[in-house]
Amino acid sequence: MRISRRGFMRAIGAGAMLARPATAQRRGPNIVWIMADDLGYGDVGCYGQEKILTPNIDRLAEQGMRFTQAYAGSTVCAPSRCSLMTGLHNGHGRVRDNIPYGIFLRPDDFTVAELLKQAGYRTGGFGKWSLGNAGSWGMPLYQGFDTYFGQLNQDQAHRYYPDSLWDDDQEMLLMGNRANQRKQYSADLFAERALRFIGDNRERPFFLYFATTLPHFSDFREGPDKLIVPSDEPYTTRDWPQLEKNYAAMVTRLDRHVGEIMAKLREHGLEQNTLVFFTSDNGPWDGHDVRFFRSAGSLRGVKRDLYEGGIRVPMIVRWPDRIRAGSVSHHPWAFWDFLPTAAELAGLPPPKRTDGISIVPELTGRPQSRHEYFYWDYGHVRDKFLQAARWGNWKGVRIGTGSPIDLYDLERDPSEINNVAGANPQVVRRIEEILAEAYQPSPDYLVKG
Known part of the structure; x- marks a missing residue:
C-alpha cells in the first residue's frame, strides 16, 4: 500500500497523541501569536510612536505586559521564523538566512506547533510561512499545523495582490486578482481566515499563529511606490510623502486586524483563557525613510543589521x-x-533540544531564570558574515570574519554609539568565545566573508 507524505505525517501525529502523558491532558490557555513583518521597535504608540495610529496594539499594552528588551530570532524574515518555530538561535537553526533558496525545515526539526499538538491543541497558521515550499518537508502541515492559509514562499509573500494563496495542501486561485484586477488584498484574507479559525475552535484549546505580511514592502512589480495598500486612509490629507502615507496606512491596517482578533476572542468568551503575544519578526526596512516615523526609536540600525534596531x-x-x-x-x-x-x-516538560528558557515566570510575577548570553548571525553567503552576542548588558558586534569586535554597554548606551572595546579587553575576549561557541557551521550556509 502506498501512503502519501501527508498521510505519513498524520499517522506519526496520531501516534504521538496516543502516547501523550496524562499530565498533558489538562487544558492550557489558548495561545495567539501575532507577528508583524518589518515593523520597527518605534512604530507603535506604546513604544513612542507619535504619528501612526495604533490604538488596538496600544490597548494590548495597557491590558498586559510590554517588554523593552525582547529580541527577534534574526534580522531578516526566514531565520527569525525558524528560531520562533524551533526554539533554536541562528547558530543552531536549520534556516539561517533568506538565501540561498531551497533551505527548508525537515522531518527531524521539531516545532512549537508539533509540541502543542501533543498537548491536544488545534494548530492554525495564517500568513507568511517562509520555511518550506510546496512539495518540501517544510510545508506547515508537515511541521505540526492542522491547517494553514497564506504564502509558503518567502518571495511570493511580498505580493499583496497575488494570483493565488496556499490553502492547506492546495493552491487557491484568487479570481478577484486575475487580469490585473486588485480586489483581494492578501493581508486582509489572512485576517479573515484567522478569525474563522477562532470561531471554529472555540470549544477546544488552540494555537493561532498569525504571521501577517504588514507592513513589509511589496513585490516591486506591483508598483513603483513599493508599499501597496488598498487605501492610504486615515493619512490621505497629511502633508507627508506618499510612501510614508502608505507605510502608516499599512501599520494602522495591521492594528485593525489586531483589534478584530481581540473582538473575536471576546465574542466567544475566550479572552480570559487566551494568552496573546504581539511582536515583529525583525527591525524596520530602510526602503522608506525610517527617520520620518523614527521607526527604530532611538536604536541604531535597521533590518539586516545586528545592531539593536x-x-x-x-x-x-x-x-x-x-x-x-x-x-x-x-x-x-x-x-x-x-x-x-x-x-x-x-x-x-521542556523540550530537550532548545536554546530557550520559558518566560512564564516573568509573565506571572515569579523569579525568572536568565540567559547566559544571546547570539545572532547573518550573511553567511553574502559579502560579509555578521555576528553579535549579548552577555549581560554587554553587546558585541563583528562585521566580517576576522574583523575586530565592537563592544557596547547597553545599560549606558542602548543606541550603540560608543565602541568601548579598547577599554574592556576581557569582555571582548568573552564575547569572542561566545561567538565561537554559539556558532555551529551548517553545510547549507558556507561562510563567504
Whole structure:
C-alpha cells in the first residue's frame, strides 16, 4: 500500500497523541501569536510612536505586559521564523538566512506547533510561512499545523495582490486578482481566515499563529511606490510623502486586524483563557525613510543589521488575571524562548533540544531564570558574515570574519554609539568565545566573508 507524505505525517501525529502523558491532558490557555513583518521597535504608540495610529496594539499594552528588551530570532524574515518555530538561535537553526533558496525545515526539526499538538491543541497558521515550499518537508502541515492559509514562499509573500494563496495542501486561485484586477488584498484574507479559525475552535484549546505580511514592502512589480495598500486612509490629507502615507496606512491596517482578533476572542468568551503575544519578526526596512516615523526609536540600525534596531522588537503579552495589566518588563528574551514557554503553558516538560528558557515566570510575577548570553548571525553567503552576542548588558558586534569586535554597554548606551572595546579587553575576549561557541557551521550556509 502506498501512503502519501501527508498521510505519513498524520499517522506519526496520531501516534504521538496516543502516547501523550496524562499530565498533558489538562487544558492550557489558548495561545495567539501575532507577528508583524518589518515593523520597527518605534512604530507603535506604546513604544513612542507619535504619528501612526495604533490604538488596538496600544490597548494590548495597557491590558498586559510590554517588554523593552525582547529580541527577534534574526534580522531578516526566514531565520527569525525558524528560531520562533524551533526554539533554536541562528547558530543552531536549520534556516539561517533568506538565501540561498531551497533551505527548508525537515522531518527531524521539531516545532512549537508539533509540541502543542501533543498537548491536544488545534494548530492554525495564517500568513507568511517562509520555511518550506510546496512539495518540501517544510510545508506547515508537515511541521505540526492542522491547517494553514497564506504564502509558503518567502518571495511570493511580498505580493499583496497575488494570483493565488496556499490553502492547506492546495493552491487557491484568487479570481478577484486575475487580469490585473486588485480586489483581494492578501493581508486582509489572512485576517479573515484567522478569525474563522477562532470561531471554529472555540470549544477546544488552540494555537493561532498569525504571521501577517504588514507592513513589509511589496513585490516591486506591483508598483513603483513599493508599499501597496488598498487605501492610504486615515493619512490621505497629511502633508507627508506618499510612501510614508502608505507605510502608516499599512501599520494602522495591521492594528485593525489586531483589534478584530481581540473582538473575536471576546465574542466567544475566550479572552480570559487566551494568552496573546504581539511582536515583529525583525527591525524596520530602510526602503522608506525610517527617520520620518523614527521607526527604530532611538536604536541604531535597521533590518539586516545586528545592531539593536535590527533585532530588538516590540513585544506585548496579554493574559487577563495572570499578567499584571499595564506592566513593563526589562527582562531580555528572544524568539527561541517561545518553544519552552509554550511547553510550560501547555503542561508539557521542556523540550530537550532548545536554546530557550520559558518566560512564564516573568509573565506571572515569579523569579525568572536568565540567559547566559544571546547570539545572532547573518550573511553567511553574502559579502560579509555578521555576528553579535549579548552577555549581560554587554553587546558585541563583528562585521566580517576576522574583523575586530565592537563592544557596547547597553545599560549606558542602548543606541550603540560608543565602541568601548579598547577599554574592556576581557569582555571582548568573552564575547569572542561566545561567538565561537554559539556558532555551529551548517553545510547549507558556507561562510563567504
